[in-house]
Amino acid sequence: MIADIIETGSWLPFAFAFLLGLSLLLYAILDGYDLGVGMLTPLVDNAERDRMIASIGPFWDANETWLVLGVGLLLVAFPQAHGIVLTSLYLPVTLMILALIFRGVSFDFRKKVPPEKQAFWDRAFFLGSTVVALTQGYMVGRFVTGFQQGWAAQLFAVYFGVLVVAGYVLMGATWLIIKADGALQQRAIRWAKTAIWLMVFGAIFSSLAAVFTDTRIYERMFSFPELTLLIAMPLLSVALTLLMHFLCGVLPLPGDRLAWMPFAIAVAIFTLGFAGLVYSFYPYIIPGQLYIVEAAAAADSLFIILVGTLFVLPFLIGYTALSYYIFRGKATDLRYD
Amino acid sequence: MRRVEGDTAGNGPLARRIGLLSKTTFMVFSLPGIGKVAQLSAKSATMDALILSRIQFAANITFHILFPTITIALGWLLLFFKLRFSRTGDYKWMELYFFFTKVFALSFSLGVVSGVTMSFQFGTNWPGFMNSVGNIAGPLLAYEVITAFFLEATFLGIMLFAFRRVPSWVHTGATLMVAIGTTLSAFWILVLNSWMHTPQGFEMVDGVAYATSWREIIFTPSMPYRLTHVILSSGLTVAFLVGGLLSYRWLRGDRRPAVVTGLRCAILLAAVLGPLQALVGDLHGINTRDYQPAKLAAMEGLWQTKEGAPLVLFAMPNQQERTNRMEIAIPKLGSLIITRSLDGKVLGLEEFGDKIPPVSPVFWSFRVMVGLGMLMILIAWIGAWMLWRGRDYPGWYLRTLLVMTFSGWVATVAGWYVTEIGRQPWLVHGVLLTRDAVAELQPSHVGLTLTAYLTTYAFLLVAFIVTLFYLSRKETEKSPLEASQL
Numbered sequence: 001m002i003a004d005i006i007e008t009g010s011w012l013p014f015a016f017a018f019l020l021g022l023s024l025l026l027y028a029i030l031d032g033y034d035l036g037v038g039m040l041t042p043l044v045d046n047a048e049r050d051r052m053i054a055s056i057g058p059f060w061d062a063n064e065t066w067l068v069l070g071v072g073l074l075l076v077a078f079p080q081a082h083g084i085v086l087t088s089l090y091l092p093v094t095l096m097i098l099a100l101i102f103r104g105v106s107f108d109f110r111k112k113v114p115p116e117k118q119a120f121w122d123r124a125f126f127l128g129s130t131v132v133a134l135t136q137g138y139m140v141g142r143f144v145t146g147f148q149q150g151w152a153a154q155l156f157a158v159y160f161g162v163l164v165v166a167g168y169v170l171m172g173a174t175w176l177i178i179k180a181d182g183a184l185q186q187r188a189i190r191w192a193k194t195a196i197w198l199m200v201f202g203a204i205f206s207s208l209a210a211v212f213t214d215t216r217i218y219e220r221m222f223s224f225p226e227l228t229l230l231i232a233m234p235l236l237s238v239a240l241t242l243l244m245h246f247l248c249g250v251l252p253l254p255g256d257r258l259a260w261m262p263f264a265i266a267v268a269i270f271t272l273g274f275a276g277l278v279y280s281f282y283p284y285i286i287p288g289q290l291y292i293v294e295a296a297a298a299a300d301s302l303f304i305i306l307v308g309t310l311f312v313l314p315f316l317i318g319y320t321a322l323s324y325y326i327f328r329g330k331a332t333d334l335r336y337d
Numbered sequence: 338m339r340r341v342e343g344d345t346a347g348n349g350p351l352a353r354r355i356g357l358l359s360k361t362t363f364m365v366f367s368l369p370g371i372g373k374v375a376q377l378s379a380k381s382a383t384m385d386a387l388i389l390s391r392i393q394f395a396a397n398i399t400f401h402i403l404f405p406t407i408t409i410a411l412g413w414l415l416l417f418f419k420l421r422f423s424r425t426g427d428y429k430w431m432e433l434y435f436f437f438t439k440v441f442a443l444s445f446s447l448g449v450v451s452g453v454t455m456s457f458q459f460g461t462n463w464p465g466f467m468n469s470v471g472n473i474a475g476p477l478l479a480y481e482v483i484t485a486f487f488l489e490a491t492f493l494g495i496m497l498f499a500f501r502r503v504p505s506w507v508h509t510g511a512t513l514m515v516a517i518g519t520t521l522s523a524f525w526i527l528v529l530n531s532w533m534h535t536p537q538g539f540e541m542v543d544g545v546a547y548a549t550s551w552r553e554i555i556f557t558p559s560m561p562y563r564l565t566h567v568i569l570s571s572g573l574t575v576a577f578l579v580g581g582l583l584s585y586r587w588l589r590g591d592r593r594p595a596v597v598t599g600l601r602c603a604i605l606l607a608a609v610l611g612p613l614q615a616l617v618g619d620l621h622g623i624n625t626r627d628y629q630p631a632k633l634a635a636m637e638g639l640w641q642t643k644e645g646a647p648l649v650l651f652a653m654p655n656q657q658e659r660t661n662r663m664e665i666a667i668p669k670l671g672s673l674i675i676t677r678s679l680d681g682k683v684l685g686l687e688e689f690g691d692k693i694p695p696v697s698p699v700f701w702s703f704r705v706m707v708g709l710g711m712l713m714i715l716i717a718w719i720g721a722w723m724l725w726r727g728r729d730y731p732g733w734y735l736r737t738l739l740v741m742t743f744s745g746w747v748a749t750v751a752g753w754y755v756t757e758i759g760r761q762p763w764l765v766h767g768v769l770l771t772r773d774a775v776a777e778l779q780p781s782h783v784g785l786t787l788t789a790y791l792t793t794y795a796f797l798l799v800a801f802i803v804t805l806f807y808l809s810r811k812e813t814e815k816s817p818l819e820a821s822q823l
Contacts, residue, residue: 058494061449065486068456072482075459075467076475083464087776090461094786097454098793104450105797108443112804298547301472305479312483319514323491326499334498336442337435 012303013296016077017285019309020070025274027066029171029267034060036172038103038129039165040191041122048184049122055179055331057107058323064104077302078295081285088147089139096135103128130165137164141206144277145213146288152212159209163202167270170195174262177251179331185252185259192262193248196241199269233276240269385780387772390462393787397454398757399750400794404448406749407578409523410571411441412516414579414602419509432595436812437579440805442497447801449490454790462783463764465774470546470765473539473554474529481525489518520568527567531560533765534756535628546768558628562621563756569614570752573713574745576607580720581742582809584735591813601724607717615710619674625759626675629766631689632759635699637671638664639685646671646683654696659686694761702754709748716741743802 034056041049075082086093106125110118141157173195176188244265252259281287285295296302415434422430456478459467467474492514500508538553539546548554580603583596625633634640638649640659648670652661672681686693716737723730764771 058498061446061490061493062487064449064453065482065490068453068486069482071456071460072479075456076471076479079464079467079471079475082460082467083776086457086460087464087778090776090778090782091786093457093461094789097457098789100453101450101793101797104453105443105446105800108446109800109804112439112443112808113800114807297475298472298545300548301476304548304551305476308476308480309483316483316487319488319491323494326495326502335501336438336497337431337500 010293010299012299012306013077013292015306016073016296016302017292020073020077021274021278023066023070023073025271027063027070028167028274029270030063030066031060032168032171032270033175033263034063034172035103035129035133036168036170036195037175038125038172039133039169040172040176040188041129042126043191044184044187050333051180051184051331052176053107053110053125054334055176057334058327060107061104062320062323064100076305077297078285078292079297081290081295084286084290085143089142092135092139092142096132096139099128099131099135101128103132133165133168134161137161137167140164140277144281144287145210146281146286148213150213152209156206156209156213159202159206163199163206166195166198166202167266167273170199170266171263171270174266177259177262181256181330189248189251189262192266193245196244196248200241233272237269237272240265240272244269386778386783387775389780389783389787390775390778391771393783393790394458394462395757396787396791396794397451397458398753400798401448401451401455402749402753403746403798404444404451405519405523406571406574406745407444408441408448409519409568410575411437411444411578412512412519414575414606415441416509416512416516417602419512423505423509427594429594429598432593433599436595436808438497439808440578440582442493443801443804445489445493447797451794462776462778463774464776466764466769469544469769469774470539473532473536473546473548476548476551477525477529477532477554481522485518485522485525489515489522492518523567523571524564527564528555528557528560531557531563534563534760535559536765536768541768559621559624562617562624565617566614566621566752569610569617570745570749572610573607573614573710574749576603576610576717577713577738577741577745578743579603580607580738581740582805584730584738585742585806585809586813587730588732588735588739589810589813600730604717604720604724607713608721611710611714611717615714618707618710622675626683629759630684631686631693632699632756633675634684634686634689635694635696635759636703636755637675637683638696638700639671639683641687642682642685644672644682645669645680646675646685648674649700652700654700656696692762694759699755699759702751702758706748706751706755709744709751713741713744713748 037052037056041052044052071082074085102124106121106128110121110125113121138157138161141160142153144160145153145156170192173188173191177185177192180188244262247258247261247265251262283292284290285292415437418430418434418437421427422434492511495503495511496508496515499511503511532554535557537557538550539548541547579599583600583603586596587600622633622636625636637646638652638654638661639646640654640661645668647666647668649661649664649666652664652666654661669679672683673679675681675683686696720730720734720738723734760766762770762772764774
């Protein structure tokens with residue numbers, strides 16, 4: 001049986017579904033923190049804004065590459081699903097891309113244009129970050145319901161957009177707790193505290209809207225033995241939320257102890273939420289329409305990608321670690337020379 | 338997949354608007370050959386989506402290629418500057434390095450964001466491409482992401498911001514990694530592109546391509562020529578970009594050692610790469626003769642098969658009547674260049690039925706590319722001659738270099754038009770027609786996104802160019818680097 005599976009390569013689609021999920025989760029966490037920082041930039045003055053952007057400057061580009069990899073994996077491993085998803089989400093995808101364009105180039109333009117034009121690019125940076133988060137959340141919401149029509153499905157997607165905005169802001173704020181000190185760090189702690197409750201509201205409202213859509217989420221979760229999971233996951237999330245709330249009450253501690261903890265909690269919340277979401281439609285690749293197995297590309301082509309990935313992965317982890325090591329500690333001004 | 342509902346164009350103001358849009362855009366793109374097709378097809382919504390999707394992809398890829406064309410070669414030039422500094426300890430090299438790092442960073446971020454756009458467009462507008470040849474294209478694109486994108490993105494951070502944080506050799510190493518990353522990226526994308534022109538190493542089963550030999554897929558007959566041609570074009574683009582920006586500074590009275598040395602590097606680079614490019618271009622043409630004769634015939638404007646074919650210098654190709662108007666040609670020279678013999682046989686467009694590309698855009702783009710290439714060689718050699726004789730550059734020469742700042746862009750884009758339009762009506766030569774790969778989208782949606790993209794690109798292009806010259810002006814006001822600053 002097992003030899004059979006290995007022989008025919010029928011395990012490959014599931015390996016790729018896992019890799020796809022992994023790179024999208026990594027994207028949400030990594031680009032999540034730099035998009036979150038972007039959304040927080042209007043709240044501070046110019047000097048602090050420079051420090052906030054300095055904390056993400058060396059990393060954002062590699063972070064965004066996880067999205068390219070995710071979409072790439074969807075494209076190469078599940079070409080049929082890729083076509084359906086991207087043509088169904090044609091307009092929001094375009095809006096997200098335009099926002100990604102403006103946000104991405106703002107990093108460079110804001111410091112290279114004459115000083116009087118910097119305000120324009122700072123605004124583009126903020127707006128770009130916000131629209132990216134909003135459209136991504138909206139698209140995940142549309143996807144999870146299998147692109148259903150109707151007000152409830154649309155409302156669900158919009159609430160989900162708000163949820164993702166709050167989630168990214170949380171990631172950004174907790175990242176700043178690590179990378180900033182002094183007044184900026186104290187602000188970041190307050191932002192994190194606000195963001196975690198915004199997230200709770202986003203989750204409650206999107207759950208309410210979900211009741212009126214024809215999703216498998218409830219069907220799936222209210223059956224035994226999944227019911228145990230249904231109870232365990234929110235309980236764990238509530239525990240993490242409360243932990244975050246109280247931790248933000250006591251931070252910063254002397255010697256900057258536990259400054260990494262809010263970020264770790266935020267990562268845990270993201271991972272939990274992501275797992276729950278995936279669980280709700282697995283083994284579909286497009287909820288209610290297309291199974292993972294149906295959508296997969298040829299085994300031979302998948303295998304050659306897997307080989308390459310396994311070969312490159314140690315290097316990728318190595319130089320990513322090098323980069324985070326070089327830019328460790330509190331963020332200072334970024335300069336070329 | 339969602340079907341296009343109702344709204345077949347031709348029955349409302351919307352359809353007229355789209356018809357108008359495609360017409361005006363084609364005037365901008367000056368592709369008269371397809372313009373007619375656009376009007377004829379106004380009856381069918383799918384055709385409108387096809388035309389609009391094609392314009393959108395053309396706009397995207399045209400905008401995108403501008404920036405990798407800079408970063409591929411500029412990465413290596415920056416490495417050269419850094420190594421010269423390490424060797425000589427002369428600060429002029431670091432001045433050059435830091436100045437052109439700014440140009441690099443700006444170009445890189447524009448390249449990244451427009452590249453992300455491209456990766457989405459495969460799915461949004463051309464799902465048929467991946468459905469049909471995804472088993473080939475997929476792994477090649479995936480290899481680009483995992484071997485090149487992460488590498489260049491991560492090391493770029495170190496290269497830009499860690500000069501004071503790491504030992505000099507680590508910083509040099511990061512610069513090397515970025516250069517390798519951009520070049521690897523070019524390698525994979527040109528492997529895929531070359532496969533689309535000269536596909537091999539696969540079999541078709543029920544309209545889907547399956548790989549049979551990855552060695553054959555990667556090393557297609559046109560790949561070595563195309564890759565070399567593109568990398569050299571990047572080198573020439575950068576040589577003239579560097580030359581143009583430094584001439585601008587020189588003309589504004591900035592004659593510090595960094596400017597003098599940088600300008601010399603640019604001129605010598607162009608003087609060496611120019612003739613090399615002409616040679617490689619010629620070999621690439623011979624390769625096209627063997628594998629894509631219809632494209633070559635369109636480039637040369639040859640409708641009839643001939644022994645001892647002329648070299649057409651000027652003509653107005655007419656797609657419908659399948660003739661040239663106002664032709665100026667040199668007898669037998671075409672055959673000499675293409676077949677290396679005065680009486681060699683050159684296949685005309687008549688051999689290929691309706692599977693021929695729109696001739697005018699290919700014909701004219703080719704002439705723009707070659708003409709600019711000749712001009713670039715001439716200008717570089719004049720400069721090299723002046724350097725050799727130890728003369729000062731006269732004002733007219735520096736102004737010429739300034740005018741030529743973005744000449745590499747024009748030549749590169751023209752070259753891509755030759756090869757990509759020349760492949761039409763095929764998306765993958767002999768395997769997949771472009772019209773069979775398009776998404777069934779609502780034309781109004783594509784029209785909307787196309788407008789948004791065009792506006793964005795125009796704005797960013799202006800911002801990019803204005804910023805480059807602003808940075809150059811700012812640099813002239815700075816005091817030279819000194820030992821204490823490093």
